[in-house]
Amino acid sequence: MASKKGSARAPTRRPGIDRYDKVLGAAEEIILENESLDGLTLQAIAAKAKVPRVSLYYFFPSIDAVIEALYQRILTRLISELSQSFTKPDKDWKKVMTRLMTEVRNHYRKNTLTTVLALTPPSSKMINEAHIVYGEAVANMLVAISSVPASKKLTMGCEIAAEIGTTIFRKSYLEKGTITDSYLAEALNAVIAYLDTVISP
Numbered sequence: 001m002a003s004k005k006g007s008a009r010a011p012t013r014r015p016g017i018d019r020y021d022k023v024l025g026a027a028e029e030i031i032l033e034n035e036s037l038d039g040l041t042l043q044a045i046a047a048k049a050k051v052p053r054v055s056l057y058y059f060f061p062s063i064d065a066v067i068e069a070l071y072q073r074i075l076t077r078l079i080s081e082l083s084q085s086f087t088k089p090d091k092d093w094k095k096v097m098t099r100l101m102t103e104v105r106n107h108y109r110k111n112t113l114t115t116v117l118a119l120t121p122p123s124s125k126m127i128n129e130a131h132i133v134y135g136e137a138v139a140n141m142l143v144a145i146s147s148v149p150a151s152k153k154l155t156m157g158c159e160i161a162a163e164i165g166t167t168i169f170r171k172s173y174l175e176k177g178t179i180t181d182s183y184l185a186e187a188l189n190a191v192i193a194y195l196d197t198v199i200s201p
Contacts, residue, residue: 006070009059020059024073026064031116037067064122066173071126074114078107079137088146093199094192100138101165101188105179108169118166119173131166135159148199157198162193183199 010029011020026049030040046053059064090096095180100188108115121127136159141156142148172183 007061008065009061016059018050019049019055023051023059023066024054024070025049027070028113031070032112034118035112037120040067042066055146062158067117067122068126070113071117071121071130074111074117075130075133078114079134080103081107083137083141086141088145089143089147091147093142093148093195096146097138097141097192097195098188100141101191104165104183105169105184108179109171115173119170127166131159131162132182135162135186136164142199153198157195161195161198164194 011017021085023045024044027040029048030044031037034040040063042056042060045066046056049056060069081102082103086096086100108119118130121130136155138161139150139155139158142154143150148154168187168190169179169182172179176183
């Protein structure tokens with residue numbers, strides 16, 4: 001797999017948007033066919049999407065740019081799905097976190113694309129960015145649902161908690177091919193124990 005610098009160039013006009021989506025759709029298909037990032041190249045994507053390679057390069061200067069765009073999409077999708085599931089107030093933040101992490105595990109089990117991109121990402125940069133975005137979403141959720149006081153400390157704590165949980169989920173996926181109940185329990189214990197030092201007075 002090639003590894004070049006450069007981010008995706010988002011289109012603004014309808015023909016460009018259609019082609020952009022077609023390229024990302026083709027990349028998704030390749031990942032789902034292989035259940036990994038193996039075989040994901042710009043050449044393979046161009047062939048699958050039936051678009052000229054020059055057109056693909058216009059939007060995506062590297063394979064990393066394609067993966068990054070897909071990663072942002074699946075992360076937005078996951079956060080949106082979780083936000084819709086968590087609307088009722090619950091003062092017990094530990095119970096909220098338990099349900100949240102269980103739902104994330106269930107989302108992974110039903111979405112191979114999310115699992116591959118989130119648990120076998122090609123770069124630490126993508127991992128770090130995802131933890132920042134996801135951690136901020138979790139902090140906002142705890143503030144809205146459990147009335148945990150908003151603070152920079154909470155946001156940073158949730159970013160670290162996201163890193164802890166994802167690392168344990170990744171270990172389970174790489175070793176077992178799935179997130180097992182025992183690894184879920186381990187992740188829950190670690191995340192809640194850490195967040196307790198952040199949230200509890």
